[in-house]
């Protein structure tokens with residue numbers, strides 16, 4: 001873009017924003033940090049699927065960090081920096097570190113969220129840090145889960161049709177392919193369940209939002225296999241959850257273009273050990 005045209009574009013954007021009453025902060029794309037790594041999941045594929053899926057659906061730039069190898073005990077270098085989330089509007093936790101039990105470490109991860117940074121938690125992020133004493137991570141999530149069932153299809157049904165995340169979502173019920181249903185040991189009073197999943201005799205909250213102090217937190221325990229993560233229904237749900245967490249679930253941030261078809265993998269991941 002040459003300089004005069006760039007100036008014209010910026011001027012037009014500001015005039016449009018002024019006319020619509022939109023602030024500069026609302027105009028710029030959101031910045032998300034996607035954290036993944038650890039046990040049992042195909043993160044090299046899934047992090048790219050999520051980045052592409054979210055960026056094609058919303059005005060969000062997603063940076064990805066994958067650390068910790070395939071161990072569920074890793075305390076990743078990212079969190080060693082107290083300013084690990086600086087500059088981001090939202091963090092998408094997609095890590096799988098269920099055996100990390102150091103409460104000081106968990107407090108370090110939670111510090112920016114406690115200070116108001118929106119959080120999104122996908123699948124094994126719900127099982128991460130569950131070996132720790134107390135309920136530090138679970139208070140942030142709004143739910144405690146400790147185990148999951150066998151990998152078979154889950155029948156998802158919507159229980160809160162009026163929530164903004166659900167209202168604009170293009171689906172209500174979904175029989176997934178093989179997936180892991182995370183159990184519910186406790187649902188905190190601060191949480192609102194949006195969707196439940198049934199698998200055999202088990203019926204559990206599968207998607208919910210939480211208020212962690214004044215911080216918005218969106219979580220879904222769905223998303224073990226690449227086939228699920230690549231599904232348009234999953235990417236639509238996650239994208240709306242990210243925007244809701246940022247309080248930016250609006251037409252200024254949702255893209256109206258048809259999303260780019262997601263990356264599809266033909267190799268499902270079978271967990272070697274229980275995540």
Ligand SMILES: [Zn+2]
Pocket residue numbers: 040041123124180223224271275
């Ligand atoms: Zn899993």
